[in-house]
Amino acid sequence: MKYVAEELIEKLRNIPIQNVASAMGYHVVKKGNFYSLKEHDSVMIDPRKNKYVRYSSDGSSKSVFDFLIEFGNMDFIGAVNYLNDNYIGEAQISRFRDVRNNNEKSCKLELPRKSDNMRNAFAYLIKTRCLSVDVVKSLANKGYIYQDEEHKNIVFVAYETKEGIRQPVFANLKGTNEQYPYKRDVPGSDYNRCFFLDYKSDTLFITEAIIDALSVMSMQGDDLYKWNYLALTGITKTSSINYWLDNPNIKNIILGLDRDSAGIKATEQIKQMIKEKRNDINVEVIQCEEGFKDFNEELVYKVKRNIPVHKIERNSMQVVELENPFCKCRTR
Structure with a gap:
């Protein structure tokens, strides 16, 4: 098991369980000085101690890590990564070592049942997140994006092809x-792969979030297939970069992590790690414009204010103006 700094563990331990439960899709119900869950009424959360008890189980007092292990189907490291990525954002970067799946015991990746329509997914991605219609439809047609039947979440899926058979290796859920x-x-997703799109380019563009990778694609206009894309779904999952470093066809890597303290710190660490393993690769850093946290925040701001969207170019922090292709999701 990877070593995790005790100082980070203490920070994560104090994240309110009721907030985590809500973010996971559970309906939190206030009961006096405590909280419960609509879906599991035997659960009682004590916000003062940040502990919970599940009376239908052993009735013992448990932490936020236990909550993710029990209700999120994660192991301890998976729980740490989840909390760090979503609440703290400290760059605890591994040295590109392979990591286990998010279960202590390996399990098969089983995708949620597919809905017969994409209404919620399309509305969220195109109108709320202002992604290009062409990008969203292209990925949906190829199975990289779909809407799940039960909760209407967006399911992002990465595939690998072996002996002519395409199999899912990673999947991420996003509420609408x-x-x-x-x-x-x-559960069962391979953190040594994460979410990726392989367009047989010699250049890999790396972002933290899947939405950011799709935002970069949307900014590229007709050139949306000119790069490969890797979304780490959290800055701690850097082992997924290994796969691309082992590919001799990769000559360039663009780091497009968030423009915040954690993203900037992680960028410098990843640059050094790439240099140690493949010093022949050209590494560039291209961030969103100053004043924004990530590429999607920049994209949404510009689209909804009719500000021209710009095309990202390599070898320069400058951008080339691109005709705005997002008229369908503009708001006034």
């Missing part, structure tokens, strides 16, 4: 209701 933010990896 902004009032109840929800995202998580599907």
